[in-house]
Amino acid sequence: MKKVLFTAMFAAACTMVGAQTYLDPNAPVEARVKDALSRMTLHEKVQILHAQSKFTTPGVPRLGIRQLNMADGPHGCRAEIDWNSWGYANWNNDSIVAFPSLTCLASTWNRDLSSVYGHNVSEEFAFRGKDIMLGPGTTIARCPFNGRSFEYMGEDPYLAGEMAVPYIIAAQKNGVACCLKHFFLNNHEVNRMTVNVNVSERAVEEIYLPAFEKCVKQSGLWTMMGSYNKWLNVHCCQNDSLLNGILKKRWGFDGAVISDWGGCHDTWEAATGGLDIEMGSFTNGMTADNSQGYNTYFLADPFEKLLREGKISEDVLNDKAARVLRTIFRTAMNPKKVIGKQCSPDHYAACLKVGEEGVVLLKNEKIKELKNASILPLDASKYNKILVVGDNAVRNMSEGGGSSELKTKFDISPLQGLKAVYGDKIDFAQGYAAGRPMYARVDEVPAETQAKLKAEALEKAKDADLIIFIGGMNKNHQQDCEGGDRLTYELSYGQNELIAELAKIQPNIIAVMYAGNPYATPWLPQVKALLQCWYLGSMSGEALSNIISGKVNPSGKLPITFAKKKDDYPCFQYGEEGYPGVNDQVYYKEGIYVGYRHFDTKKVQPQFPFGFGLSYTTFKYGKPTVKANGENFEVKVSVTNSGSREGKEVVQLYVGDLKCSVDRPVKELKGFEKVSLAPGETKVVEFTITPRDLQFYDEQSHQWKSEPGKFKAYIGASELDIRGAVEFTL
Known part of the structure; x- marks a missing residue:
């Protein structure tokens, strides 16, 4: 009898379990x-x-x-935090790969690399048992002082959305949810908990929402x-x-x-x-x-x-x-969620690849002593003693930054990377000290220490044939760090003065800047080359040395405009009401004219325009053509590598409305493709202009609309370097 009763209970239990669809x-x-x-x-x-x-x-x-486990991203899985406090748990097995910052990823203009990034970084989250990665970010870079801009993807909503979507798709395919942030208008850190943003409906729809919308609709985003x-x-x-x-x-x-x-x-x-x-x-x-x-x-x-x-x-x-x-x-109960892995060779390879393609060559001057060849790539046989100067040459850039700080298994510093290539020819002088990365406060370095470091660098410069200055910003408070904004458009720690004094001693200077924001470059005429490196992650030194040595041809393009001076940015042109706000109210009076839209339309000459980046080779563009195809317009242009080295070019499509009832920017980014070309090789790049690409947001009807008339498609190597244009009629 007991056996029969047990069998019946067991069968009932099995039936109940079978009915539990969840x-x-x-x-x-x-x-x-x-x-x-x-x-x-x-x-x-x-x-x-x-x-x-x-x-x-x-x-x-x-x-x-199951519960949901989250961790900060978006550049790697943050070290384990205590259960009930902000202290670190001090595990021995939570060291990870630091991937390059999202500004660096955006600078690649490479959707395929974005997918590689999302796949690899999410594997590390999965291996650590995380279900939600707190990132990526598509907040628009309105203000060059924003402490968190390095976590975002630049000033243009089209670029930010296009680069974020492949990242999210690849990560979520692994069963790790992306938590897109910060939704929305988190464009500076000062008074971030209390400030109210006053912004026009049109600017909301055209500038600040589109990247988020694209991620929701095209990537199937799981959390926001x-x-x-x-x-x-x-x-x-x-x-x-x-x-x-x-x-x-x-x-x-x-x-x-x-x-x-x-x-x-x-x-x-x-x-x-x-x-x-x-x-x-x-x-x-x-x-x-x-x-x-x-x-x-x-x-x-x-x-x-x-x-x-x-x-x-x-x-x-x-x-x-x-x-x-x-x-x-x-995520947590997804049978297809990957087990993942941590610090694997392919993760470091992905980190290196993103870093290499994200570095932007901003200047590369020709040198008479080199028979009128450019100073980069650097031919070691031409120099006996190379002096590396700068705190960032030896700083661990994975530390600091606030919630995105990372605990890495190892980081290859720029100095280590250069020594691996140029060996004993490399000497080093710190030049200045930036102090320890601290959250919400600055680690002040004594003036006498700074003076001593500067004097040492100037003395060593007397014996150098070439100087590689490695500086910029870092992830200290009031540099590139959550919880505070920069205080000045100039470089800190006396770097401007140091570069100028070094140039008086040795004019052959290559400037290498790590930063998540643009900055003033008063020393630009005094240096022979300038590399913008963002934050390159664990493989930073190798990525940099591969670019400098010419092992890799630089192909990055700026996702943000570099102004000549701070007040050229529109957010600073309206006093404190424009930034950071008055009485917890900030007013975006520039409306839709953010970034290059302002510089281009208002005819303000930037130091380096949006989309700009040099190469060790040259590219020749053919004449673009346009043809109607139903509701769309198809644009084609041929691009030829006219130089002697293999290289990659980012072909950019901008569209302008030649006559409209409302003010519109001269042109706006509506397409881009990155193509790899061998010397002499030609490829045809094709773009599709959709009806939405021609529309503006009408505040009267609260709808998107376009007006019949003439438009112009611009094909360029940057927002200002237009290689061809063609008109078409809607």
Whole structure:
């Protein structure tokens, strides 16, 4: 009898398990979500909407639904953080590959490399057991002082969107969710938690939303991070107009919105404003309220109380819970999620490749002593003693920067990379000291220390045949770092003066600058070459030495405009109201004229234009042609490598409206292709101009529209270096 009863109970249990669709890894995600929701209590649904530690949210243990594990990105998986504090856990096995900064990735203008980046970096997240990578970022570079610009992809929404989409697709294919950030208008760090951004509807639609929209619609983005700032006087992490109105309803986003850490401020607004997962609020889980801990979050007990009182519909809760479950089944409980790997040879190879293609050659002067050849690539046989000067030659650039700082297994410094190629010919002088990377404060270096380092460099310069100055910015506070903006457009630590004095002693100077933002270059006439390196990650030194030695031909192009002086940027032309704001209100009075749109249309000459970058070879463009194809227009142009070295060229398509009822930029980026060409080789590059490419946002009708008339397609090697143009009529 007992045996019969046990058999019946066992059969019933098996039937019950079989009916649990949410546990069937092969069932469609939506079926799993619907089934799990039907089995969860109201309390369990609330629980999965907020943190249970610094970087995890709970699952549903009773039902076997796993928690979500997150980690900062987007350039690598951040070192393990303590459960309830911001301290590092000091693991021995969380050292990773630091991939180049996203400004560097954008500088490659190479969609295929973006996919390689997303695949490789997500493997490291997967191996560490992470389900959500907090990145990438497509916030527009409005202000050259922004401490987080190095985490983003430049000033143009088309370029940023095109480069982010392949990254996200590749990462999510591995079962790791990308959390695109920061949505939106997080264009500077000063007063980021309180500032309200006043911006025109047209600028929102044409400049600040398109990259995010493209990622949602073309990559199938799984999670989005709200920004700290306010828009329409409501914090973006709980902004109904932004999160429900635009993101979820208009764009059809079916994923989860995650707050930036501490970005949630109110239970009612968070509940009704579209936030799905609340992270990093006022409590650290223990000391702020050790009787409640994470249950004191806005979307925890206070939200549950409103639900049980009937003040908020349970439909709101179910929508949020469904989005979180959808994320869990796409990641933590995704049977196709990769195991991944960490610090593998192919990861370092990908890091190196992105770095090599992201370096931008900005100047390369011809030298009489070299029979009128350019100083780069550097022929070691022409020099007996090469002096490397600069703090960045030996600095670990993976450290600092705020939440994107990384703990690496190793980093090849620029000095190490150059010594590996040029050996004993290399001597080194630090020249200046930048201090330790600290968050929210500056490590001041004594003036006497700086003077001593400078004197040493100037003395060594007397014996040098060539100087390679390796400087720029770093990831210290008020350099390129979260939580603070730069204070000046000039380089810090007395670098401008040091370069000028070195040039008086030895005029053969190659300047190498690491930075995530543009900067003033008053010493430009005094140096023979300038390389913009961004932050190149773990393989920094090898990438740099490969470019300098000529092993690799530089092919990077600027994703941001370098102005001659700070006040040339439009954000600085309206006083403090334009940046950083007055009384927590900032006004984007330049409207759509951000970056090159301003410089081009207002006829302000930049130091280096958007899309600019030199090569060790030359490229000749043919005459472009345009032909209507249904609603679209097809543009073709031939490009020939007219030099003696193999190289890659970024062919850029800009489109201008020749006559319109509203002000429009002279031209806007609408296409680009990176082509590799052997000496003498010719390839035909084709572009498609769609109806949307010709439209502007009309604030009267609140719609996108285009007007019949003449347009012009510009083909260029940069925004200013136009090699051909052709008109067409809509």
